[in-house]
Amino acid sequence: xxxxxxxxxxxxxxxxxxxxxxxxxxxxxxxxxxxxxxxxxxxxxxxxxxxxxxxxxxxxxxxxxxxxxxxxxxxxxxxxxxxxxxxxxxxxxxxxxxxxxxxxxxxxxxxxxxxxxxxxxxxxxx
Numbered sequence: 591x592x593x594x595x596x597x598x599x600x601x602x603x604x605x606x607x608x609x610x611x612x613x614x615x616x617x618x619x620x621x622x623x624x625x626x627x628x629x630x631x632x633x634x635x636x637x638x639x640x641x642x643x644x645x646x647x648x649x650x651x652x653x654x655x656x657x658x659x660x661x662x663x664x665x666x667x668x669x670x671x672x673x674x675x676x677x678x679x680x681x682x683x684x685x686x687x688x689x690x691x692x693x694x695x696x697x698x699x700x701x702x703x704x705x706x707x708x709x710x711x712x713x714x715x716x
């Protein structure tokens with residue numbers, strides 16, 4: 591317990607906050623580790639140094655990685671999602687042209703409005 595005095599509301603709130611902070615830190619550690627090991631532009635030595643930094647100074651290491659690599663983390667995540675979506679389209683047999691054709695049919699039958707058509711078409715073309 592954080593405070594003396596047994597089970598009190600203050601102790602409960604402090605314990606809940608501590609558990610929440612640990613879960614948040616663990617989630618950030620997994621996110622950073624996943625990004626680090628999926629990178630192709632960092633050498634093996636660079637990855638080892640980041641891992642040592644994450645183990646020796648876990649909080650500072652995570653914050654340093656997010657501060658220095660945060661923007662490129664998001665770009666890599668988006669590129670990976672796009673690659674996975676394209677791979678799924680190939681596997682299932684649907685292409686972007688097929689989806690645009692379906693949208694054209696929905697628009698011509700009046701099932702979707704012009705605004706919905708524009709929004710969905712932009713999403714397919716991405």
